Amino acid sequence: MKNNNSSNSSVSFPKSRFAWLWENMEGRRGLFTVALLGTVLYNVLQLVVPYFSGRLVDLFLELNDTGASISENAHTFYVLIGAMVGLTLFRVLVVYLTCMSYEHVSQYVLFKIRNFLYNKIQRQDMKFYSTYRTGDLMTRVTGDLDAVRHNIAWVIRSIVESFTLFGAAAVYFLIMDWKLALSILVISPLIFVIVFRFRRTVAPKHALLREKLAGMNTYAQENISGNRVVKAFAREDYEIAKFGRANNDFAETNIDTHNTWLSFYPYVESIANLMPIVLLVVGGVFIINGQISMGEYVSFSGLIWAIANPMRQMGNIMNEFQRFNAASAKVMEIYYSEPEIVDAPDAIPHPGRFEGSIEFDHVSFRYEDGNLPVLKDVSFKAKPGETIAIIGETGCGKTSLIQMIPRFYEPTGGRVLVDGVDVSRYKLEDLRKNIGLATQDVLLYSDTIEGNIAYGVSHLTAEEVVKFARYSAAEEFILKMPEGYDTIVGERGVGLSGGQKQRISLARALAIEPSILILDDTTSAVDMETEKHIQHSLRGLDFNCTKIIIAQRISTTKFADKILVLKDGRIIEEGSHDELIAQGGYYKDLVELQLGESVEALKASAG
Numbered sequence: 001m002k003n004n005n006s007s008n009s010s011v012s013f014p015k016s017r018f019a020w021l022w023e024n025m026e027g028r029r030g031l032f033t034v035a036l037l038g039t040v041l042y043n044v045l046q047l048v049v050p051y052f053s054g055r056l057v058d059l060f061l062e063l064n065d066t067g068a069s070i071s072e073n074a075h076t077f078y079v080l081i082g083a084m085v086g087l088t089l090f091r092v093l094v095v096y097l098t099c100m101s102y103e104h105v106s107q108y109v110l111f112k113i114r115n116f117l118y119n120k121i122q123r124q125d126m127k128f129y130s131t132y133r134t135g136d137l138m139t140r141v142t143g144d145l146d147a148v149r150h151n152i153a154w155v156i157r158s159i160v161e162s163f164t165l166f167g168a169a170a171v172y173f174l175i176m177d178w179k180l181a182l183s184i185l186v187i188s189p190l191i192f193v194i195v196f197r198f199r200r201t202v203a204p205k206h207a208l209l210r211e212k213l214a215g216m217n218t219y220a221q222e223n224i225s226g227n228r229v230v231k232a233f234a235r236e237d238y239e240i241a242k243f244g245r246a247n248n249d250f251a252e253t254n255i256d257t258h259n260t261w262l263s264f265y266p267y268v269e270s271i272a273n274l275m276p277i278v279l280l281v282v283g284g285v286f287i288i289n290g291q292i293s294m295g296e297y298v299s300f301s302g303l304i305w306a307i308a309n310p311m312r313q314m315g316n317i318m319n320e321f322q323r324f325n326a327a328s329a330k331v332m333e334i335y336y337s338e339p340e341i342v343d344a345p346d347a348i349p350h351p352g353r354f355e356g357s358i359e360f361d362h363v364s365f366r367y368e369d370g371n372l373p374v375l376k377d378v379s380f381k382a383k384p385g386e387t388i389a390i391i392g393e394t395g396c397g398k399t400s401l402i403q404m405i406p407r408f409y410e411p412t413g414g415r416v417l418v419d420g421v422d423v424s425r426y427k428l429e430d431l432r433k434n435i436g437l438a439t440q441d442v443l444l445y446s447d448t449i450e451g452n453i454a455y456g457v458s459h460l461t462a463e464e465v466v467k468f469a470r471y472s473a474a475e476e477f478i479l480k481m482p483e484g485y486d487t488i489v490g491e492r493g494v495g496l497s498g499g500q501k502q503r504i505s506l507a508r509a510l511a512i513e514p515s516i517l518i519l520d521d522t523t524s525a526v527d528m529e530t531e532k533h534i535q536h537s538l539r540g541l542d543f544n545c546t547k548i549i550i551a552q553r554i555s556t557t558k559f560a561d562k563i564l565v566l567k568d569g570r571i572i573e574e575g576s577h578d579e580l581i582a583q584g585g586y587y588k589d590l591v592e593l594q595l596g597e598s599v600e601a602l603k604a605s606a607g
């Protein structure tokens, strides 16, 4: 298994993170832009109240000085108050609408990317599934994607909010009195320096935190689905303790990441708090010298938060932004991943059935992540309707061999032909629809037995389901189940025996009436009697079908038109049962081993 835990900061994507988000906002870009403009607007409006307060104070002081009565100027007073109230209400409305819009857009993007990812994951090839662990993929479509959503709903908004507020306040200050403004603003670059140092410290911590989360999820997922093994070895306490450690590790990394800001916070806070003091001192001097009015001073001090708060907020924003950075890299990795095995641009459409001839033409194969060749120069032919049995010791490459036919993997040398055409020339869907495969480790869905059998053909009638169950000798045990064909089997087929699962998986493969049927050790867990029944029905199928049967038992291989004996990825013997026995070699030894007597003795006793 490849190491996919390393941080992906080095991985480059076709688009930058923000261009990628923008791409996925298609359909809601207008709304998002309006929301951004709304954010700018309501932050500028924040300045209105302090502005009017300043005007009011000046008004009163003026009246005081001239000794005029306030009632004569009531009109101006009411207009100012009215404007303050009106604008505040308007601002609240804008805030409300923009928040709703951000939430809407973020959910829209989340939905869209999640569907896209699921689609991507579904269409990946085998290599992808042996590279990525389930828990890690789950983390990407849940936690990581939520960090992406949060970025749209909160981080981007907060960035615009802080910069607008800061910018507007700074401009306002500069217009009112640039000297006083500069004396306050000169402190602000310091905060940016601190925040950027913080970013450098916290970015790797977020990447680590994200890995810990994925690790913990993988761990939980594997243990829950593999709980039978845990139980069998009575390792619950051990697993609980192990998970506890992973959980603890995650919690500690989480605390450490979030505490990082704490070590920067005192500096930022001191600088932010310095601002009102500077205002008090410099502003006081300016008032004494008559450079600014009392009203202007009120406006300044009423607005000093609009400079200080965005600075305080920077740490938070940077923190969340780094979380987004780490998470989006993981999401984009899947988003932009492409399966290697795809339709050729000029693939031949083949909508109907195949004749079913198969040819392996000097096929060699090696797994990309493995260093030894698994198949070496394998050549054989199967005519339509023939049965080919493959036998050989464990690990010799049988499963790898049959995986070349539906193009789960591609040969590293040579060709695999179906109906005389290289399988890579067909459209994948056309090819695979014609292949019925019962895999070595049976996976059933948590669905009814009928639903599982009809998985490949949704329009299968109840009678047909029964027919295929009979073919695979499954009917008897199905009818004994409390709800027959409507019995719901658990996840991965929990509730069924190994042999029962195999028979349902065989019925599922038969139900698509494939041109090519591949059985990978499908009857290994059924008793001899049942197997005989299955062999019999496989010979009498009511549709034409080439069969490739991997087996360990002579009773399974005996009736094959051709038996291939595989050893270390090479075909060492090839022929019918009788031919191979006559040839004397691995197969003959196997027959003797399994029957417990020498072939000669058997013949003698029969004669």
Ligand code: DGT
Binding pocket: 130, 367, 368, 369, 370, 371, 374, 392, 393, 394, 395, 396, 397, 398, 399, 400, 401, 440
């Ligand atoms: P079996 O089912 O135990 O009777 O064994 P076979 O004959 O089906 O063996 P097969 O084809 O699964 O494996 C052949 C060799 O390839 C064996 O050394 C293990 C290795 N192998 C199987 N799957 C993978 C894979 O996904 N990646 C890598 N790197 N090696 C694999």
Ligand code: MG
Binding pocket: 398, 399, 400, 440, 520
């Ligand atoms: Mg195998």
